[in-house]
Amino acid sequence: MLKKEQNDYITQTGPGTPMGELFRCYWLPVLLSEELPEPDCPPVRVKILSERMVAFRDTEGKLGLIDEFCAHRGPSLWFGRNEECGLRCPYHGWKFDVNGQCVEVPSEPVESGYAKKIKLKSYPLIEKGGVLWTYMGPPERRPPEPEYEFCAVPLKQTYSSKRLQECNWLQAMEGGIDSSHVSFLHRGDLHNDPLFKGAAGNKYNLGDLSPVFEVVESPGGLLIGARRNAEDDQYYWRITPFVMPCYTGVPPRGDHPMHGHFWVPIDDHSCWAWSYDYHPTRDLTDDEVAAMKDGKGVHVKNIPGTYIPLANKTNDYLMDRAAQKAGRTFSGIAGIGMQDASLQESMGPVCDRTKENLVGTDNGIIMARHRLMRAAKALAEKGTIPPGVDVEHQKVRQAALLLKRDVPYAEGAKEALKAKKGVRQTSV
């Protein structure tokens, strides 16, 4: 349970809020590369951390992320013409470069220097791993570029998708930390989903519905280990890394690609749910990519031309009560992504945590909230750089493995939890 003021503290991410300032310490994914496919392509609206912007790729291929609204009289630059190394407002022809600098005010003589005095807020936008990332903090504290493994491997080894989720970022992210729901909400998918099925480890998930959890702080956030009974005096461990502020990795199954998420606040009532899949040592197969595009695994099928899920609240998430009753799905909703999103959106735009009743096995969530609030406070009061900014904190892997019962997982999985180039994942 959180008090109202604590809930406000941790859920609000707009400019000037403590959690908003925390998010602004990090590179955050904002667009897929496919959204700005080529130089001079149409600009795209971007809203994250309650700030509205437009992104564009200029004539020379340089990326820009600038204030959405023309400095003249405020129309949206989404209507802008992307031409000759700038975005030109169609209203009166004012033009801005990728840094937000106004480079033309047609109504004023060039010699007046008027344009030089006009500059829109802009943020750096970089491309890595098929994703466009931005950093919205002070330029002097700009961190090194992200080095999560999924964006560091060759492009043929990685696939990312995003979808709109119409609720606060935190209740979405807590689903990634709380793996105890998998044995219930997602139980139908372990057998059927092409990106999960067939792994030897699945039998432990299905055979032991009461995993025991171990949570330890890691340099970048947390490690959450879930253990289930296995044969020969062993435990089957599934270890989830949480890297602040909003990254989680789902422990792998067999040789399937590894997946995980980011939850990036759009505003306090909505977020982008990013999902990635990658394999550290081989290209993704055509079948795997096709499955991901088809909304299998952690990905979701979106309405064509949008990043809005096909199954959403406007169609009751395509609820199938017959499938629920027959046990084909636990909640009646198809697909892992929407099974999570439907329940999380139903909590309301911002979950009222004053009414929750947590249990001991929610300590992963309790500790994640504590880590986040503590980091936001330390940043606000002392300027302390939060965990997860250091790229070494991002070079962490999820893992699934069998260990003898007397072997502590932090010891037994120590090497498995490090991202190492050319080394395959540790999986069962």
Place this chain on the structure above:
Amino acid sequence: MLTESARMSTAHEAGFRIQEPNSKQRSIKVIALDPASAVLVDQIAKDGWSGASFFTSLSFATQKNPDSASDSSVQAWLNDLAGRALDLMSEVSACDFVVVVTCAGEDARAVTIIADACALYHKSLVSLVVPQEGMSEQDVEISLKHLRPHSRMLVVAQGIDYIEVMLSALRAG
């Protein structure tokens, strides 16, 4: 026309949530397993928790450590902050769950008796390990090794503030 899911997940509709309490008062037993954690437990208890009782040690009726609290030849008591000795079994049977606290490197084997009581009454046992200054990872692992077979949830907490945060989250306040 909006679907019901679309209508009911709006901020406007969130305002109609029933405001009556949806749970009864929690009862959590917080037990220190060693003298070092007893100091921490004593400190936390000072904040006043209506839903938690704090115990700084465990004692037994026999001279040597028994194998199980359910062994009829064994009686175990929890010693509270006022110095009273309360029957372990009665305390565990009456609570919602039990939290044990140990400092890394200390002897946490008393968890066995408490775990047996929890098993008997089907109560979850949450174990918190608090690393102390100067302690190594091996010290933490020794504690985890004692606790792991018995705990439903095992947490390595970096400081006393986490224990307070956890108790608040679990509605012990």
